[in-house]
Each structure stands twice: as structure tokens, then as C-alpha cells.
Amino acid sequence: MRRVYDSWDRAYKSVFGALRQNEPCTFTICLPASVQLDTNPMLVLYRPGMKERFIPMNTVTENGDEIFYSATCSAKIPGVHYYYFSYISGGQWFYIKKAAAHEGVIGEGDLFQLTVYDEAFQTPEFLKGGVMYQIFPDRFCRSGLPHENVPNDRVLREDWGGTPWYRPDQNGHVWNNDYFGGDLEGIVQKLDYLESLGVTCIYLNPIFEAHENHRYNTANYRQVDPLLGTNQDFARLCTEAMRHGISVILDGVFSHTGADSIYFNKFCRYQTLGAYNSKESPYYKWYSFHHYPDVYESWWGIDTLPNVNENEPEYTDYICGKGGVLEYWMSLGAAGFRLDVADELPDAFLDHLHDCVKAADGDHIIIGEVWEDASTKEAYGVRRRYLLGNQLDSVMNYPFRSAIMQYLGGCSPYDFRNSIMTILENYPKCVADVLMNFVSTHDIERAITVFGGEPANGRNKDWQAERRLNPQQYDIGKKKLKAAMVLQFFLPGVPSIYYGDEAGLDGYGDPFNRRCFPWGHEDWDLIEYTKELSRIRHSSKVFVDGALKFLTLDDDYIVFARYRDQRRKAMVIALNRSDHEVVFGVDKTPFNDRYKMFKVMHGEINGNDVILPPYGFVAVKVEM
Numbered sequence: 001m002r003r004v005y006d007s008w009d010r011a012y013k014s015v016f017g018a019l020r021q022n023e024p025c026t027f028t029i030c031l032p033a034s035v036q037l038d039t040n041p042m043l044v045l046y047r048p049g050m051k052e053r054f055i056p057m058n059t060v061t062e063n064g065d066e067i068f069y070s071a072t073c074s075a076k077i078p079g080v081h082y083y084y085f086s087y088i089s090g091g092q093w094f095y096i097k098k099a100a101a102h103e104g105v106i107g108e109g110d111l112f113q114l115t116v117y118d119e120a121f122q123t124p125e126f127l128k129g130g131v132m133y134q135i136f137p138d139r140f141c142r143s144g145l146p147h148e149n150v151p152n153d154r155v156l157r158e159d160w161g162g163t164p165w166y167r168p169d170q171n172g173h174v175w176n177n178d179y180f181g182g183d184l185e186g187i188v189q190k191l192d193y194l195e196s197l198g199v200t201c202i203y204l205n206p207i208f209e210a211h212e213n214h215r216y217n218t219a220n221y222r223q224v225d226p227l228l229g230t231n232q233d234f235a236r237l238c239t240e241a242m243r244h245g246i247s248v249i250l251d252g253v254f255s256h257t258g259a260d261s262i263y264f265n266k267f268c269r270y271q272t273l274g275a276y277n278s279k280e281s282p283y284y285k286w287y288s289f290h291h292y293p294d295v296y297e298s299w300w301g302i303d304t305l306p307n308v309n310e311n312e313p314e315y316t317d318y319i320c321g322k323g324g325v326l327e328y329w330m331s332l333g334a335a336g337f338r339l340d341v342a343d344e345l346p347d348a349f350l351d352h353l354h355d356c357v358k359a360a361d362g363d364h365i366i367i368g369e370v371w372e373d374a375s376t377k378e379a380y381g382v383r384r385r386y387l388l389g390n391q392l393d394s395v396m397n398y399p400f401r402s403a404i405m406q407y408l409g410g411c412s413p414y415d416f417r418n419s420i421m422t423i424l425e426n427y428p429k430c431v432a433d434v435l436m437n438f439v440s441t442h443d444i445e446r447a448i449t450v451f452g453g454e455p456a457n458g459r460n461k462d463w464q465a466e467r468r469l470n471p472q473q474y475d476i477g478k479k480k481l482k483a484a485m486v487l488q489f490f491l492p493g494v495p496s497i498y499y500g501d502e503a504g505l506d507g508y509g510d511p512f513n514r515r516c517f518p519w520g521h522e523d524w525d526l527i528e529y530t531k532e533l534s535r536i537r538h539s540s541k542v543f544v545d546g547a548l549k550f551l552t553l554d555d556d557y558i559v560f561a562r563y564r565d566q567r568r569k570a571m572v573i574a575l576n577r578s579d580h581e582v583v584f585g586v587d588k589t590p591f592n593d594r595y596k597m598f599k600v601m602h603g604e605i606n607g608n609d610v611i612l613p614p615y616g617f618v619a620v621k622v623e624m
Contacts, residue, residue, distance in 0.1 A: 002030045002066060003030065004029055004030055004031065004096055005028075005029045005030070005085065005096055007098075007112050007425065008421055008425065011028065012027070012028050012029070012030075013025065013026075013027055013028070014026040014027075014072075016424075016425070016429075016547070017115070017424055017425045017426070017427070017428075017429060017432075018114070018115035018116065018117055018375075018425075018426065018427060018428045018429065019074070019075060019114060019115070019116050019117075020116075020117060020118075020119050020121070020428075021074075021075065021076065021077075021078050021116055021117065021118055021119035022074050022075075022076060022119055023074055023119070024072050024073070024074045025072065025073065025074065026070055026071070026072040027043050027057075027070065027071055027072075027073075027083070027085075028060070028068055028069065028070040029041060029057065029068070029069050029070075029085050029096060030066050030067070030068050031066070031067055031069065031087075032065060032066065032067075033062065033064070033065050033066060033067050034065070035087075035089055036089055036090065037087055037088065037089055038087075038088040038089060038090070038091065039087070039088055040056055040057055040058065040059070040069060040087070041057045041069050041085055041086065041087035042054045042055060042056060042057060042085065042086050042087065043055040043056075043057055043071040043073065043083060043085055044083060044084050044085065044086055045073065045075070045081055045082070045083045045114070046081065046082055046083075047077070047079055047080070047081050047082075048080075048082075048383075055071045055073050056071065057069040057070055057071040057085070058070060058071070075114070075116040077116065078116050078117050078118050078385070078388040078389065079116055079385070079388065080113060080114075080115055080116075080375060080376060080383065081113075081114040081115070081116055082111040082112065082113060082114065083111060083112050083114050084096060084097045084098075084110070084111050084112060085097075097110045097111055097112070098110060098111055098112050113375070113376070113425070113426055115375050115387070115388075115426055115427065115428065116388075117387065117388045117389050117428045118388055118389025118390060120389065121388070121389030121390075121428060121430060122362070122430055123365070123393040123394065123430040123431060123433065123434045124336070124362070124363040124364065124365045124393060124434065125363060126200075126201075126247055126335065126363055126365075127200070127201055127247075127365055127394075127434045127494055128433045128434060128494070128544045128545055129494075129537070129538070129541065129543050129544035129545075130199075130200030130201055130494055131197070131198045131199050131200050131201070131489075131494065131495055131497070131534050131537065131538075132199070132200075132201045132202075132203055132249075132436065132494050132495065132496040132497070133194055133197065133199040133201070133202050133203070133496070133497050133499065134202075134203045134204075134205070134438070134441065134442070134496055134497065134498045134499060135187060135202060135203070135204050135205065135499045136182075136205045136214075136442050136499060136514050137182050137183070137184070137187070137204060137205060137206075137207055137215075137228055138179055138180055138181070138182045138213050138215075138227075138228075138514075139180055139182050139499070139514055139515060139516045139517060140182045140186060140187060140190070140499050140516075140517050141182055141183075141186030141187060141189060141190050141517060141519070142160065142180065142181040142182050142183060142186050143183050143185035143186040143188075143189055145183070145185050147183065147226055147227055147228075147229060148226065149226040150226045150227050151211065151226075151269075153177065153211075154177055154178075154179050154211075154227065155177055155178045155179065156179055156181060157178055157179065157180050157181070160180055160181075160516050160519075161515065161516045161518060161521075162180075162516075163465055163466060163512070163515075164178065164213075164511035164512065164514060164515065165177075165178040165511075166461045166465060166511055166512075167461075175212070176212035176213050176214060176511075177211070177212065177213065178213060179213050179227055180516050181227065182228075182516070183227065183228045183229050183233075184207070184224070184228050184229040184233040184234055184236075184237050185229060185233060187202070187237055188236065188237055188240050188241075191240055191241055191243075191244045191246065192244070194244070194246060195244040195245065195246065196531060197497070197502065197527070197530055197531055197534060198530075198531060198533075198534025198535065198537065198538055199246055199497070199534075200245055200246055200247065201246060201247045201248070201249060201335070201494075202241060202246055202247070202248045202249065203249045203251070203338055203367075203436075203496065204248065204249065204250055204251060205251050205442055206218065206250075206251045206253055206340075207224055207225060207228050207234065207250065207251075208220060208221055208222075208223065208224065208225060208253075209223040209224065209225045209226065210225055210258055210261075211258060211260045211269075212258075212304075214442075214511075214514075216253050216305075216340065217256075217257070217258030217259070217260065217261070217304055217305055218253050218257045218258055218261060219257075219258050219260060219261040219262060219269075219270075220261065220262050221318075221319070221325045222325060222328060231332060234329075234332055234333070235332040235333055237333075238332060238333025238334065238335075239333060242333070247335035247336075248333060248334060248335055249334065249335055249336045249337065249338055249365065249367070250329055250334045250336075250337050250338070251337070251338050251340060252326075252337040252338065252339050252340065253340040254308070254310060254319055254339065254340070254345060254349070254353075255299060255307065255308065255310065255340065255341050255344040255345055256298070256299040256305045256306060256307045256308055257286075257305075257306060257308060258304060258305065259276070259298075259303065259304045259305070259306055260304070261274070262274065263275060263283040263286060264276050264283070264287065264306050265277055275287045275289075275293075275306075276293045277293075279292065282314070285309070285312050285314060285315075286308045286309060286312055286314070286315045287306050287307070287308060287309065288307065288309060299341075299344075310345055310346055310348075310349035311346055311348050311349055316348075316349060316352050319352075319353070320349075320352040320353050320355070320356040321356070324356065326353065326356045326357055326360075327356065327360060330357070330360045330361070330364060334364075335363075335364055335365065336357065336364045336365030336366060336367070336393075337353075337357065337365075337366055337367070338367040338368075338369065338396075338436075339353075339366065339367065339368045339369060339392075340369055341369055342368030342369050342370055342386070342392065342395070343368075343369075343370055343377060343379040343384065344379070347382070347384070347385065347391070350386075350391045350392070351390060351391065353366070354366060354390055354391050354392075355390075365393050365394065365434065366391070366392050366393050366394070367392065367393065367394045367395060367396065367434075367436055368386055368391075368392040368394070368395045368396070369395070369396050370386065370395040370396065370398070371396075371398045372398070372399070373399055373422075373423065373426060374386045374387055374392070374395045374427070375387055375426040375427055376426070387427055387428055387431050388428075389428075392431075393430075393431065393434055394431055394434040394435055394436060395431075395435065395436065396436045396438065396441070397423070397435040397436055397437045397438070397493055399419060399422075399423050400419075400420065400423065400435070400437050400487075400488075400491065400493065401437070401438055401439055402419070403415075403416050403419035403420055404416075404439060404484050404487045404488065405439070405447070405450060405484070406419075407487075407577065408451065408480050408483055408484055408577055413553040413554065413555070413558050414553055416558070417550045417553060417558075420491060420548070421548075421550075423435075424492060424548060429545075432492045432493060433492065433493070433494075433544070433545045434493070434494055435492065435493030435494065436493070436494060436496045437488050437489075437491065437493040437494060437495050437496060438488065438495075438496040438497075438498060439481070439484045439485070439488055439498075439501070440498040440501050440513065441496075441498055441513075442498070442510065442513060442514055443510065443513075444509070444513065445507065445508050445509055445513055446498070446500075446501060446505065446506055446507045446508075446513050447477075447480075447481050447484055447501065448469070448474070448477040448478060448480075448481045448501070448504065448505075448506050449469065449477065449506045449507055449508055449513075450477075451476065451477040451479075451480035451481055451484070452469050452473040452474055452475070452476045452477020452478070452480070452506075453467070453469055453473055453477065453506070453508070454467070454473075456508050456509065461509075461512075464508035464509060464512050465512060467508060468506060469506045474504070474506070477506070478504065478523070478526060479579075479614065479615040480615060481501070481526075482526070482529055482615060483575060483576075483577055483615045483616075483617070485529070485530065485533055486533065486573065486575050486617045487575065489533040489534070489536075489537050489543075490533075490536075490537070490543065490560075490562065490571070490573050490619075491548065491560075492546075492547075492548055492562075495533075495537070497530065499517055500515070500517045500518065502526055502527050502530040503517065503518055503522040503523055503526065503527060504518070504522065504523030504526050505517065505518055532602065536571075536601050536602055536619050539601065539621070540562075540569075540571050540621060541564060541569075542562040542563055542564050542569060542570060542571045543562060543571070545564070546562040546563050546564045546570075546571075547562070547563055547564070548560060548561070548562055549561050549563065551572070552574075552584075554582075554584075555578075556576060556577065556578040556580075556582050557574060557575060557576045557577065557578070557582050557584070557612055558574070558575055558577075559572065559573070559574045559575075560572075560573055561573070568623065569621075569622070569623050570621075570622050570623075571601070571619060571620070571621055571622075572619070572620045572622060573617060573618070573619050574603075574610055574612060574617060574618045574620075575612070575616075575617045576612035576613065576614060576615060576616050576617065577615065578614060578615075579614045579615070580614055581611065581612065581613055581614060582611075582612040583609050583610065583611050583612070584609070584610050584612075585608050585609060585610070586605065586608050586609075586610055587608060598620065598621075598622055599620065599621040599622075600618070600619070600620055601619040601620065601621050602617065602618060602619040603616065603617060603618030603619060603620075604618065605618065605620070
């Protein structure tokens with residue numbers, strides 16, 4: 001007996017995943033012929049807050065003991081819709097849902113999600129099929145060139161690779177004022193290296209003038225931080241990067257500024273009249289004061305990061321208006337923006353930001369920092385519409401990262417598949433093609449440390465500071481990191497390498513995940529492995545916009561395919577997550593004798609045997 005319904009199978013749902021507005025889709029269910037129906041089944045669609053829409057299903061096929069019923073419909077309004085099926089047999093109602101209802105009440109969690117997005121929504125092509133590289137500017141590469149106008153209250157360290165300062169002062173404040181001197185010219189000097197890794201896009205953590213080394217406390221949105229270089233240096237970086245086939249994306253921090261900034265000017269560093277200095281300041285309306293000037297809204301209660309009112313027209317215009325911050329940096333070569341804490345930016349501001357970025361060039365990209373499923377994310381009581389068109393192109397793919405880490409930590413391969421497929425089902429296809437897939441970032445422990453190190457389990461920073469992987473820990477961490485990178489590179493989306501991951505850099509939480517790149521002490525085996533993954537990725541267009549199908553789910557290994565053109569061309573990936581060799585037959589996968597071309601891109605196939613070393617993989621290009 002076939003399944004009653006499978007939303008991942010196009011025999012049941014003719015369009016996989018999210019629907020474009022007004023795009024027709026046929027839904028099919030399969031019921032036993034023995035079920036005596038009082039009336040034909042119904043497809044039931046609804047949006048939260050709206051009445052349910054009942055669509056009759058018609059008999060399409062009778063196949064022995066099975067009867068298939070179908071209905072075709074479309075949705076006119078973008079948003080997150082839900083659906084289920086119902087029928088009456090013997091006077092009793094029956095439901096076909098994703099999960100069983102509780103006490104007869106059907107809630108959204110019981111239903112199939114149907115994301116409907118704007119019919120004109122497209123995402124930029126330049127990132128698809130590419131490889132991203134995230135750089136924390138102060139810690140990547142120091143050119144050694146002198147820089148002018150560097151504030152004298154910064155501590156310029158000469159011990160490249162030393163432990164970042166992390167201890168608070170006597171008042172409990174961590175100043176983050178030690179700098180290792182990485183700069184924009186240093187990145188230019190390493191463009192050959194990045195190109196050799198297969199990188200096609202650099203994502204820079206903040207580069208705007210700011211007075212802490214992370215630079216998330218913006219002091220001047222229109223100025224490169226003097227220790228990094230000048231605005232002209234940024235323009236040069238973009239020009240030189242483009243010669244290497246590499247675009248540059250900036251980090252936009254628009255939910256707050258620094259208290260030490262031309263806008264707030266709490267410490268009177270600047271000649272400007274800041275909001276803290278006077279209610280007559282041109283920036284006063286940007287901020288919310290509860291008791292002027294010392295009590296004001298700040299980001300997560302950190303008083304050095306005063307929140308801005310993003311919907312204040314003068315602030316919105318400053319960032320998104322004609323000649324504003326966004327336009328300015330795009331004019332110098334920025335290919336788009338990653339938005340810090342996107343869930344703290346109101347919809348109206350995101351709408352303006354989108355319109356500004358897309359007006360410049362439809363191929364500039366907007367990526368949001370969202371940690372959850374962005375299709376159903378709620379923030380401040382509002383269901384967000386990030387991925388429906390007219391806001392974000394993509395998000396940081398934390399759900400994939402969680403699934404990858406859990407899978408290599410031993411979770412069920414079925415749970416892994418379900419996590420991956422759920423995101424792909426909920427997100428528009430054009431979004432899935434540009435998802436930012438990572439295993440490490442500046443906000444989380446490095447993956448090699450998670451895999452090989454002792455869990456921090458809330459231990460304090462003194463414990464984390466000098467805790468480095470010993471040789472045995474490094475070995476297992478590296479093996480699992482390699483396996484994680486296979487998934488990062490070959491699942492839908494764009495792999496994002498956090499600087500130093502490819503060189504074996506380890507580290508617990510902030511700031512130890514932000515150590516200096518280990519130039520001269522790189523793990524070249526890991527670097528060559530990264531190049532190999534990029535080579536395979538760039539060898540096939542299936543990694544540009546191909547679909548995904550899981551073929552085999554075993555306790556020790558999984559097999560999946562990326563394919564295009566109704567599976568006429570595909571890349572099949574087999575990954576071993578265990579610490580022992582795995583051998584299985586090619587004939588165990590559905591991708592075998594139907595294909596006339598069979599080229600092994602990586603790994604070993606001996607006759608009918610696929611041979612997977614511990615934590616190793618095989619990549620096979622096939623064509624009908």
C-alpha cells in the first residue's frame with residue numbers, strides 16, 4: 001500500500017515546497033478502495049486569521065486496491081498558508097494531517113505548511129553555485145602598512161595569534177580595545193589564496209569606524225575604521241577581488257549604534273552634537289530616552305550600544321534614502337549586505353532597505369541573521385515576512401548547521417533528513433539556492449572544537465581562554481569537520497567558510513572563536529581538502545540550483561543526490577559518519593544502471609563496491 005500523502009513526492013504534490021503566487025499546484029492523496037466515502041475528499045487550505053477554503057478532490061485513478069484523488073489550486077496572497085485533507089466515511093470525519101490532532105483540535109503544528117511568495121521574487125544569480133568566505137577583519141591578515149588617524153586609546157598588539165583580551169575591568173566592563181591590526185590591504189594580499197580555495201564571495205564582519213575590535217558598535221556609517229584603511233582602500237579591495245572572480249558583502253548593523261559615535265557621542269570624542277549631548281541634536285530622534293540623558297534603550301541592556309528607532313524617518317532616510325549609507329557603499333563596490341540581528345529590524349525598515357538595495361541593481365544581495373526557521377519566525381508578536389519577496393534574499397542557515405552538527409554527533413539519519421527537507425519545503429526555491437551554509441561563525445564555537453574538544457557546558461571564559469585542542473582531540477575534530485564540510489558544500493545553498501576553519505583554527509566562544517589566522521602554521525591537508533570540495537562544487541551546475549533527494553539512510557552512512565533536468569544529470573554523494581570503513585553496493589542506490597555516464601569525482605568505487613573510509617566520502621557525476 002502506498003503512502004496516503006507525501007508532501008516531498010511530486011506524485012502527491014506537483015510542486016515541491018513553497019509556491020509562487022498564482023502558481024497552480026496539484027495535490028493528490030491515495031486511499032484504500034475499501035474506504036467507503038460519503039462524499040469525495042476535500043483539500044482544506046487556510047491562512048491564520050482567515051476562513052478555511054474547501055476544495056473538492058476528484059477521482060483521477062483507480063489502481064486495484066487504491067484510489068487516487070486530486071485537486072489543483074493556487075494561492076493569490078503571499079504568506080504562510082497551511083493545508084490538510086478531510087473526508088467523511090460512515091458519517092464520521094477523518095483527517096490527513098502532518099501530525100495527529102490533540103483532543104480533536106487541529107492546530108497549525110498538525111498541518112502541512114505551504115509558503116506562498118511573491119510571483120516576481122527572484123534572488124541574485126552571482127552567489128548561486130559559489131563559495132563564501134567570512135572574514136573577521138582585525139584577525140585575518142595584517143598588511144603592515146601604516147594607517148592614519150588611529151585613535152590613541154586603542155591597544156595595538158604585536159603578538160599575532162595571542163589570546164584576545166576578555167577580562168572585565170574593576171567595574172565589570174569588557175572594553176574589547178585590543179587590536180591585532182588585520183586590515184583591508186591584508187585581505188587584498190590574500191586574494192590569490194582565497195581564489196585558490198574556490199571562493200567567489202567575501203563576507204566581511206563590520207568595517208565601519210567603531211571603537212571596539214568587533215566593530216558592531218558603529219561610530220560612523222560612512223567611514224571605514226582607520227585601523228582597517230580608508231574608503232578608497234575598500235573600493236580597491238572590491239576592484240581587486242572582482243579581478244579574482246570574488247564579490248564583497250558588508251555587515252550592516254542597523255538596530256543600534258555605538259554610544260561612542262558621531263550620532264550619540266556619549267564620551268565627547270567627536271565635534272558633532274550627539275543625541276547624548278543635546279536634545280537639539282539632529283540625531284536625538286533616532287534614540288529612545290527614558291530619563292535624559294543617562295537612561296535610554298540599548299541593545300540587550302548594554303549601555304554602549306544604544307538602540308535606534310529604525311522607523312524614524314530621518315534615520316531610515318540616512319540609511320536607505322537617496323545618497324544614503326547603502327547607496328554609498330554599493331557605489332564603492334559592495335555586492336550586498338548581511339543584516340545583523342535582522343529579527344530586530346521592523347518590517348517597514350526592511351521594506352525600505354530592500355527597495356534601496358534592489359533599485360541600485362537587482363543582483364545585489366540581502367542576507368539576514370535569523371537563527372530559526374525564517375519562514376515562520378515571529379518577533380515582537382509579529383509573524384515576519386522575510387522570505388516572501390520584497391525583504392530578504394537569504395538568511396544565515398542555522399537550521400542546517402544544527403542538523404549537520406547533530407548528525408555527526410550521532411542523531412538519527414532520518415531526523416537529519418527531516419530537518420534538511422523541512423527547511424527546503426518551507427523556503428522558496430530561489431532562497432534555498434543562496435542560503436548561507438556554515439558550521440562556524442564569529443558568534444558560535446568553531447566546529448572543530450565542538451567535534452573534538454571538551455564541551456564548554458557554560459564554563460567561564462577563564463576556562464575557555466587557553467583551552468586548545470590536544471593532538472588526539474584535534475585529530476577527531478578534524479575528521480568530523482571534514483565530514484561536516486561535505487554536507488556544507490553539497491547540500492542546497494552556498495557554503496560559507498569562517499576564516500581559519502580551513503586551516504585548522506580552533507576556539508571556544510567569543511572572543512576565542514575570533515583568534516588570528518594562523519599564517520605559517522596552517523593545516524595544509526585541511527586546506528587542500530577544502531580546495532577539493534570547491535573543485536567538485538564548481539564542476540557541476542547541479543550545485544547552482546539543483547534539487548535534493550536522499551537515496552540511502554543508514555546508521556553509518558547516507559547517500560544523496562543533487563540533480564537538474566528531471567534527474568538527467570546528477571551528482572551523487574555518499575558520506576560515512578563513522579570511525580570505521582563502510583562498503584556497500586552501487587546497486588543499493590536508485591542511481592545505478594539508468595545512467596550511461598558514471599564518473600567518480602572523489603573517492604573509490606571498486607567494481608560494484610563503494611568504499612568509504614572513516615568520515616570519508618565518494619562523489620560521482622552521473623548522466624542519463
